Amino acid sequence: MELQDLNVVIIGAGVGGLAAGALLARKGAMVTVLEAQDYPGGCAATFAREGYRFDAGATIGCGFHEGGPMNMLGKELGIVWPVLPEPVAWQYRHNSIHLDLPSQRLGILERFPRSAPFWKEQKGLAKLLWHLAEGGLSWPAKGVRDLGRLARKGIAGLPESAHLLKFSTKTVREWLAFHGLDSDPDFVRFIDAQLLVSVQTTSNYANAVNAAIALDLPLSGSYRVKGGIGTVAELLAGAIEEKGGAVLYDKNVIRIDSVRRQVFGLETSDGSAIAADFVLANITPESLAMLTGEENKPDAVMSDSPHWSAFVLYLGMDPDLFTALPTHHIQIIGASGELAEGNSIFVSFSHGDDPSRAPEGLCAVTISTHTLPGQWFEAKEKSRSAYMELKSAYIERLLDVFSEQFPKARRSVRSITAATPVTWERYTGRLQGLVGGYPQTSLFKVRGPATSFDNLFLVGDSIFPGQSLPGVVTGARRAVELLLQRNDKTT
Numbered sequence: 001m002e003l004q005d006l007n008v009v010i011i012g013a014g015v016g017g018l019a020a021g022a023l024l025a026r027k028g029a030m031v032t033v034l035e036a037q038d039y040p041g042g043c044a045a046t047f048a049r050e051g052y053r054f055d056a057g058a059t060i061g062c063g064f065h066e067g068g069p070m071n072m073l074g075k076e077l078g079i080v081w082p083v084l085p086e087p088v089a090w091q092y093r094h095n096s097i098h099l100d101l102p103s104q105r106l107g108i109l110e111r112f113p114r115s116a117p118f119w120k121e122q123k124g125l126a127k128l129l130w131h132l133a134e135g136g137l138s139w140p141a142k143g144v145r146d147l148g149r150l151a152r153k154g155i156a157g158l159p160e161s162a163h164l165l166k167f168s169t170k171t172v173r174e175w176l177a178f179h180g181l182d183s184d185p186d187f188v189r190f191i192d193a194q195l196l197v198s199v200q201t202t203s204n205y206a207n208a209v210n211a212a213i214a215l216d217l218p219l220s221g222s223y224r225v226k227g228g229i230g231t232v233a234e235l236l237a238g239a240i241e242e243k244g245g246a247v248l249y250d251k252n253v254i255r256i257d258s259v260r261r262q263v264f265g266l267e268t269s270d271g272s273a274i275a276a277d278f279v280l281a282n283i284t285p286e287s288l289a290m291l292t293g294e295e296n297k298p299d300a301v302m303s304d305s306p307h308w309s310a311f312v313l314y315l316g317m318d319p320d321l322f323t324a325l326p327t328h329h330i331q332i333i334g335a336s337g338e339l340a341e342g343n344s345i346f347v348s349f350s351h352g353d354d355p356s357r358a359p360e361g362l363c364a365v366t367i368s369t370h371t372l373p374g375q376w377f378e379a380k381e382k383s384r385s386a387y388m389e390l391k392s393a394y395i396e397r398l399l400d401v402f403s404e405q406f407p408k409a410r411r412s413v414r415s416i417t418a419a420t421p422v423t424w425e426r427y428t429g430r431l432q433g434l435v436g437g438y439p440q441t442s443l444f445k446v447r448g449p450a451t452s453f454d455n456l457f458l459v460g461d462s463i464f465p466g467q468s469l470p471g472v473v474t475g476a477r478r479a480v481e482l483l484l485q486r487n488d489k490t491t
């Protein structure tokens with residue numbers, strides 16, 4: 001079918017769905033995005049509450065560096081991202097260890113001098129991976145054409161390619177052991193803390209190649225998005241509309257209609273029926289199975305590593321607490337040294353020079369921790385009071401860990417709103433509130449965009465390369481590529 005006759009419907013206005021939609025609209029397709037909420041962005045939205053604009057989940061803009069996935073996307077779509085580089089990506093704190101993560105690793109090398117060879121290898125691998133990701137990654141490979149493209153990008157020629165092959169099946173723990181670093185609990189904890197927020201698992205499970213690029217974030221650069229991270233989704237939605245597409249809000253898709261391996265339309269909770277030549281689902285495979293009525297079979301992507309949801313606090317705060325810091329993001333590991341479940345938190349606060357984010361003299365703060373969803377749904381099932389009790393306990397736990405490093409934290413809080421996995425399920429449509437993407441444990445057991453339907457593709461952080469803005473944009477390019485190939489075949 002000619003592209004201008006192609007009717008593509010996208011379920012969900014997350015960054016993955018919007019990026020795919022904007023790329024397709026630019027190529028001439030007719031794009032309609034159906035979004036259940038009344039604003040775009042999903043996990044990377046910014047929402048208004050009581051005079052504040054809080055980042056819902058994501059707070060750090062990454063991939064905006066020259067040649068990075070967001071930078072390339074902006075150039076292609078004619079979007080000038082309103083971003084400013086942050087000199088320090090974030091500060092890591094555990095007891096008396098305070099480490100800034102700027103674009104050079106000097107402080108880290110000073111604290112962990114034996115880690116220098118590890119970082120050298122990481123840097124080389126990340127360089128190769130950024131190079132391979134330019135213009136999209138043909139992975140998981142669908143055939144000879146994809147493998148040929150990887151080869152053409154120079155995978156065989158670069159010296160780091162040997163490392164790529166060597167580490168492609170290794171865990172980070174094995175990589176650390178190779179450098180004799182696995183016996184240093186402070187270094188392992190520091191690495192685990194970074195991996196948990198970037199590849200959703202720790203060194204025992206995380207794949208070394210995935211980790212190499214995740215650990216590169218402070219070096220490749222972190223960026224502040226003016227108006228909050230949700231501005232990215234708003235601009236992408238604008239790019240779709242500018243090309244004649246539509247982004248429709250309050251449109252909750254409740255059913256996908258199909259005959260054999262072909263999807264022909266969707267139904268929304270307000271009774272609309274929408275026809276489609278192709279559908280892109282910006283949702284998890286579990287949620288997709290609910291819409292198609294298929295049985296959701298656990299597949300090879302599932303790993304032993306837990307699948308996390310998040311507990312998030314949105315605080316209105318007095319910014320005085322943060323004035324001496326070199327960054328707007330702090331990762332705090334509680335005294336026990338445990339990660340997740342409120343013992344490790346990621347704190348982000350809005351910039352004083354962005355008046356759109358908070359009432360005068362105050363700032364909007366997002367604090368998140370990884371949590372397993374089961375306990376939240378069990379408590380909700382039991383009774384409202386059991387659920388509220390658990391929620392209060394988590395609020396206190398997060399504030400306790402925050403106060404370990406900032407003793408005046410509690411006194412600076414002006415308002416509190418909390419989101420549990422139950423909230424995330426309701427808000428993003430992800431079953432069990434499984435936000436953050438899949439744990440990146442293997443390069444070879446990853447999910448691509450294809451589904452069991454010929455004209456239905458997945459997009460978002462459930463597909464390779466997984467979570468983060470640059471991650472879902474890279475995955476969106478792959479979904480668009482496969483959709484266009486499929487269209488070519490059927491034309």
Ligand SMILES: Cc1cc2nc3c(=O)[nH]c(=O)nc-3n(C[C@H](O)[C@H](O)[C@H](O)COP(=O)(O)OP(=O)(O)OC[C@H]3O[C@@H](n4cnc5c(N)ncnc54)[C@H](O)[C@@H]3O)c2cc1C
Pocket residue numbers: 011012013014015016017034035036037040041042043044056057058059060061062251252253254282283287310312368427428429430435436437459460461462466467468469470472
């Ligand atoms: C706490 C937290 C912190 C994070 N921090 C960062 C960070 O600092 N930097 C970073 O780059 N990334 C971060 N991430 C990851 C990043 O936010 C996500 O990987 C990314 O935003 C996911 O985008 P997505 O396209 O997969 O979909 P989502 O964001 O999940 O969006 C999907 C959209 O689809 C809609 N939808 C779902 N079902 C339906 C339906 N049936 N009908 C209609 N609409 C539907 C939802 O309402 C939603 O808007 C963080 C994530 C979390 C949870």
